[in-house]
Amino acid sequence: MAAATPAGSAQRSEQLAPGVEYRDVDLRTARGVVRAHVVTVDLRDRHVRIGLLHPGKVAARRTVSQLADGQGALAGINGDFFHITETRPGVAATGSAVGPEIADGHPLKAAVPKGQRFGPALPSGSTTEDVVGVGTDRTARIDRLSLSGSVTTPAGRLKLGGLNQYALPVGSIGAYTSDWGSASRARATCGTDTRRSAPCSKDTYEVTVRNGRVVATSGKPGTGTIPAGTTVLVGREDGARQLRKLTKGQSVRVEHRLVAASGVRYAFAIGGFPVLRNGAPLKGLDAKATAVRTAVGIANGGHRLLLVALDGRPAYRRGLTVAELAAQLKKLGATEGFDLDGGGSSTLVARPRGATRVSVRNHPSDGSERAVPNGIGVFAAG
Template sequence: MKLRKKSIRVLSLLIALSMLLTNLVFAQEEIVLKENVQQIGPHTYYKNINWISDKGIFNINVVETDMKGEYIRIEASDNGKATGTSTVTKQAEPKNSVDSRVIAAINGDFFYTNSLRGLPIGTTIIDGEIRKAVEESTVFGVTYDGECFIDKLKLNAVAKIGKETYAISAVNGPRRENQLILYTPSFGNTTNTNGMGIEVVIKGLELPVKAKSEYKGVIASVLNETDAAEIPDDGVVLSGHGLAAKFLSTLSQGDKISFTLDFNIDDIKYAVSGLPRLIEKGNVVPDLDKAGVPAGRNPRTAIGIKEGKVIMLTVDGRKKGFSDGMSLTELAEYMLSLGIEDALNLDGGGSTTMIARKQGYYGPRIVNLPSDGYERPIANSVQIISDAPLSNPKYIRFERDSIKIFANSSYTPALYVMDEYFNRVNIGDDQVKFTVSKDLGKIEDSGLFTAGKKAGTGFIEGALGTEKSRLNVQVFDKVASLKILNDYISLEPGEKVQMQVKAYDETGDEIIIDPSAINWVVAGGIGTIDKSGVFTAGNNLKDGRIVARVNSTEAYVDARVGNLPIVLEGFESMDNIEIKSVRAKATATTSQEGEPVVLGSSALKFQYDMKTEETGTSAAYVSFKNPIKVPGKPIEIGFWAYGNGSENWIRGTYLNGAGERKIMNFTSQGGFNWDGWKYVYAEIPKDEKYPISIEQIYIAEPTEEKKSAGTIYFD
């Protein structure tokens, strides 16, 4: 892509980077591109791309590694069996030890969301064990010698009774017409089948089942037209329907049987399926948006291979103003622009997740923004693992490149130390030596910096032996604007609150400022405030104002002594409301004359339809474009809900003072079961981190049979 406006590249590690991640190459268009690149392990680089163009907004995360690099392994993982789900983060935890650690991972295959929840759609191989296999699927695979590939994987599995043979259609999959299915202990306790077939239980096998192996056993029992055979810990079940059942019908307890499992590709240690294939031998696969995967722009996860390197990639979506997501064709073209020769689409939407151990992290954390607002449990994942040993400290880095600070204010800069393999290591408090530019201020051995009285520029330097890092510092003696972070003060008589203020310069950058540098004024006789900015509510129930001043610049916040119910949103207009949905359709307007209302002139009329062809949890959201800031320390959040007897689930989310997203349950699952108006509320934990901001309220349904459509009202 030709950059016509501006390209900003931030290298967070000042060493020579040999990344082969190229710039975007679509059409020539005007864009703003911000890239942040850092090495996170041996031969492994993480890259965040924020791309704004006339095509849209895209937040892209990429990890690239050398599949044959020293100390690097690429593996797949799941929750320990074929069914069930767990998050990418949870699947990484067992791989983290003193000797090895996951440095990056992404979610893997699509999966069932019904009674077989968590069962991958395609073939999965974990450490050689065939967790799930289908007749044919496209996989990202890793061989025993560490080679990675993307290709079609075909199952060649046969059961043999005497001289008679019958093809095994799948391992640990749902049984269909005339199919013979092999079930292993990884599938669960039972086969989860109906009574329309025959199942034979084989015990005494050497497990787990792997490719290129012949398994011989003796029939422990034969179940004819009974539901769901139990799968023994030391054996398997062969389940047949139709012609396959006829093949099994000659067997009795004590008879011998054998089966073999193989694939068209040898020596596979790990495999995760996806669809569709995006790029094959350097060419975009045609008709991608007809591949049976949700079309249009959505969050995406993909994996690719180029010149001996593996590239993991996520594109966030469903986040207006942050990232639009990509269509499959856009995704393929973008990956082709990176020089990727083969690429595979993985599960996307709310499943899209990438974790990475960025510089300064002890372990991997989520680096993308999941569209559901939280990390979704998924079927399996692909991981990059570093076996590099912990070694001596080598790199020292300040967490920030620069700071702006007000005169006489104090700040302790955060820094971290890494070894030569980018493992974070701990050091003694006295090992880093701090110095500061002349006349800029003073710094203690602990790193506490106190700015001087005069404006000026300089730097703080931290040294670990011969390795040094600098933090640029600018001292201000005036500010352009102030912002009180306490949006509204609501206290009981005698209660205290620490006032928090941010200061900004002319460019909008934050200036670090001590509360003691603020001149405080309390108006209305509502209480007192000390020099450190601690406000104490008075004894009278009344309203007032708290004012913060620095020279001639000031800001204020309204305050109330005595807590009373506060209306946060009256649903009188749609100005701050947008409607979103997942596996559902939804619209909303303000109610009209004659329609249900509790307070004011209107309520929110919310029409939804969760009866779509997509499986998985359906939800329709009333989202607030600007999250509603809640004053004080509320004990509960509530509203009036006009039900239609749907027996669905009303929930919501808010952000707490630490930026953590929390879920509110206004009803239990299935508890939205009434007709007409009813007041619903969710309690806020007493130990919550305030202030909180309400993001959305929504109706959800995880059970396919209970998905509904209708009209409800909120007020």
């Protein structure tokens, strides 16, 4: 058996590749032992890199194993909370994540309004724009990514309120690109900034822009694949009224980017929420509800990344509270901690040396892997 770790007893460890180690660790809590599966990545090792696991479209889902094998990852965990259920008749769940996503430096989506998110209550001061990411400097950080975008028309410039999101702010205009997928865009105009369950807006409009010109308009959001080079603008309330002023043939320029609060340029970023900063748990973390959880820890000044998923077997299913999660990440050596989707989504996969496919190392609490919209992957640098 491996030597004891600061957080408990390591049951086994395995070197997956230079700079990448897998181990499982027993975490001791007041209610008993919880098993954690941990992949540690040394970001100073140029043989490895961190990237977004995703199915190619924002509004799509695959299991973590499928995502990892499809992209050739050495290891991976599930990612952000997502639009998993929908109760409105005729409106389908998109499967899209809550927060921002960046893959290989390319912004895929921005964050939904705070009132439209799925997942446990956010700590004080946190927003849906919070991300954990790795910059082009190969340093991991917790940061915040906000959307900066505009729609320039012959009549003037309009602010862009969303990018490939399952929910748009009230009164805004959202841009949907080929990254979105084929899911209906109708859900984007449902709910409000403070109440996810509020009715869908009856004041909507859609404009299709191709090669810088309006090619189609519609009184309601549509569905179907969006071709490369095409942007669909969806407006609700005031945003819809602004889009109705556009006619076929008019020139329109759509611009958008994700801006980091730190000014850092990210190669990879994914949403969730922070639980540990500068070695201290955030104030107001829930200390009552326990669950199987997935998280990321950052250590050594951003040069070491810990990918953590709890085991969902009945013996360990009591899990951790969010407050306990922050404390355990600190015991594992992290100074920064970030919570991801948990419960039936919690999955950690790894590929042994010599193998061609990953295997699931924890035990998902549903008994099998859940399809998810994204995750964090560990790759051999090419």
